[in-house]
Structures are given as C-alpha cells and as structure tokens.
Amino acid sequence: MKLLGKLTAFILCVSALLIGCDPEMKQPIMQVVTRSESPSEKARTAMERVNEKRTKIHENAEETDDFSIVFTASEDIFKEELGFRKGFWVDLVEIYRQENLKNAARLEGLENLQDAFAKKLEAGTLGMFYFTYISAFDDIITEYLRLSFEFPEKLETERLALFRESIRNGKILILFP
Numbered sequence: 001m002k003l004l005g006k007l008t009a010f011i012l013c014v015s016a017l018l019i020g021c022d023p024e025m026k027q028p029i030m031q032v033v034t035r036s037e038s039p040s041e042k043a044r045t046a047m048e049r050v051n052e053k054r055t056k057i058h059e060n061a062e063e064t065d066d067f068s069i070v071f072t073a074s075e076d077i078f079k080e081e082l083g084f085r086k087g088f089w090v091d092l093v094e095i096y097r098q099e100n101l102k103n104a105a106r107l108e109g110l111e112n113l114q115d116a117f118a119k120k121l122e123a124g125t126l127g128m129f130y131f132t133y134i135s136a137f138d139d140i141i142t143e144y145l146r147l148s149f150e151f152p153e154k155l156e157t158e159r160l161a162l163f164r165e166s167i168r169n170g171k172i173l174i175l176f177p
Helices: 002-019 039-064 069-082 088-099 104-123 126-150 156-168
Strands: none
Touching (some): 039 126, 088 126, 104 126
C-alpha cells in the first residue's frame, strides 16, 4: 500500500513537470496580501514619523548647541508629515481648551504647561525642552488624524466638529510632563 501511494505521488509530479503549468500562468504570483491599517493605526504611524523627525532635529540641535531651530522645524515637520498648515496644532489645542472649560483639572494641566513654557522661555531654555512639552499634545493631534483617515471625504470644518465631539466624549486625555 505504501508503495502504491509513493508511486501515485511520483506519477503526479512527473506528469506536472511534463505537461507544465497553465499557459496563462507564466510568472509566479508575487502579490502579497497586506492587512489594511485602521484609521487609528494610520494616525499612530503618522505620529511615529513625526517623533522620529523630532528626535533627529533635537539631536542636531544638541550637536550644534543651537536649539532655535526646533521651533521652525516643528512646524515644518507637521506640514511635511501631516499636511498641517502653520499653527494648526495650536488650533487643536485651543479647541481642547474650549471644550474643557468646565473641567478644572484639565484646565489646570494646560495652565501648568503654559507656566512651564513661560519659565523656560524666560530662562532661554525652551528650545531644549520644546519637543518634550509639545509631545504632550500628541494625543490631540493623533485623534484629529484618526478622524482624517476615517473620514477623508469630510471638509476640515466637519472633521473639527467631530474632533470637538471626541473631546466632549472624553476620547482624548492629555498627560502633561
């Protein structure tokens, strides 16, 4: 019985070699099926690219001892990686603040961050810590990006309305350094 099974397998292999493949199948199929990312995954991936560029800029600033470059570089990164217009991330932070006017703890967190910004600015060291501070707002930006990927057909004003709703529903919680 074993011999018959081996003989059958051998005959099938030899016949496939002699007959060949389907004439239309001249090249192997190379297309790989990839899993599509969810809007949340796409948003996180985009922010990872932003943070990689922030890291490179910060390292460059440390090497040259010139932290003044981080401010303009930050805006450039948002524009290049996310397609944001200048200051758009600040608009998102302001919306977050507006939607949390009745939440004393969240407002206090924003005020503490602003105070830290002011102290570092007065000391002339804000550039050294700038990316650390603005990274506190990454969750806000990530949520807006998620909405952009989920609703690409919507206008910016419509996405901002959805963004406000996300904030009201508590989908974004910011932890300040």
